[in-house]
Amino acid sequence: MVYQLVKIVSRIVCMLPPPIWQRIGKMLGAFCWLIVPTKRKKMAKENIMISLSLDPYQATEIAKRSTTRFGKMFMEVLNMPNFKANHMKDYVHYQGCEYLDEALKHGKGAILATAHSGNWELLGAALAMYGFPLIGVAQKQTNAEMDKFINEYRRMSGMHITYKTGVREMVKMLGEGRVIGLIMDQDAHSDGVMVEFFGRLASTPQGAAALARMKDSPIVPAFITENTDGTHNVVLHPAVWVERTDSREEDIRKTTQELTRTIEHHVRQHPHEWFWLHNRWKNTPQIK
Template identity: 35%
Template sequence: MQYWFFKALSRFLCLLPYGLVLSTGRILGKLYYYIAAKQRNRATRQMMRSLNISKVEADSLARKMFDNIGKNFVEILRTPKLTKDNYQDFITINHLERFEDALAKGHGVVLLTAHIGNWEWLGAALAYAGLPLSSVIKRQPNDQHTRLLNEYREMVGMEIFSRGTTELVGAAKALKKGRVLAFLADQDAGPGGAFIDFLGIPASTPLGPAVFAKRFKSPIVPVFMLRDKDGKHIAQVHEPFYFNDTGNEEQDLYNITVKMTNLIESVIRENPSQWMWFQKRWNTPLNEEKQAGKHHAKKGAGKHE
């Protein structure tokens, strides 16, 4: 029933002018702010801790964050109205040529992004711009939400693989074929992740983007979608960088993951109201023994430089 409810809501939103859709999103965002006390409190608490701001300042940022989430929600449901012919009316992609240059090297591209702005429309825009786009996704807790999101992702031309499943074999094949493989790299990675300082606090961080970049010698191209003041979007494509193989695989994977994490952090600090602060980014407790081993590995690597 949830799937069909959201499909019906999607059809209704597709009938509305874009300005009215955004106004609806703002209303839903305000409503969500008031009814989602658990998420609101977690967001403000994590903002205060990571940004070193007062509760009043955190609450102001949280209101803007929920406003953006409301707009994202209605825009995602309006995805069937987003087409190859009209996406540029809503989304500007800066430096698309950086992707094209990276793809020309013939090793595929690892796309690095995060839950900033409307990341779902980022995928749609890049696919409509002609990039052969695949994505590694984390399934939603509700399968019906995943079903609808994947339906819209495939509608715009994306290829989808689920994290933590045998589908990752297909993701590897996608890179081997020279496709762009996208990762949202700002989620808790569980016990298998690398503990890296993120917004001032150690967080379990996924190594997937680094592992794929190493294995296939793929350039890493960071890109982040930001909502502009007029409500529309700008996709900022950053300069590519590469896995640096020194022969110490564990340390090399760690170092490039630190670089990716620092970049994501800098974008969040510059646009704090556009990141999902209530996600459980620091859910996995710090493994002190693992960190001690990492510290010794870093010291050992330094002796050979």
């Protein structure tokens, strides 16, 4: 029932002119901010103040913009059939694709390391439509029908989708020269490696560095940002390689720290586009 309902909504949205669905997205975003629990808003504001050295008013404004943008993001996902038909040529601009092209020439696949910044769903779709053999690594949704819908729309762009548990499939596809897309900016609990993020230790997913070390594959950081006219820029960075030593743990930690610095630099440039409502420092060691 949920799947069919969302599909119907998507068809309606695809028939609307951009100014209309973008306006609806703004209204949805404003509603999202209203329903965010006060405790969550307070956490986001405090983390912004600590990370960016801002006053409470500035931090609140960034937290609000970071949340309200989800309305437009959702509308963009519903519009995926239209983006597919138009090849995104008028909606997304690309910078640095030569870095991923060069990385793939080594014949060992590549890992795309990104963050919950900008419309990360659009990032994967845009790169797949550009022609890169992208594998999206997804978190299985609690609602099976929404999981079906989201992954159907991801595949619509040409992506292959695997779940986070599909490590063997990721290793196999790296060997086939594919690009594995991994988001690596959420708290990883006890499974993560502790590295500095905005001056504080944060438990960080080590999958990108671990996979790259295992297969000797390059890691290409990639982000998406929104322009003032509503279009987007996909920005790719030069490849990062894991320095292989006798210490696997240290190799993974050093590479994860380097990638995290790149993410931090991007967030500093576009703070309102990052997902501040997530408690990134949930498992930060307490100073005694």
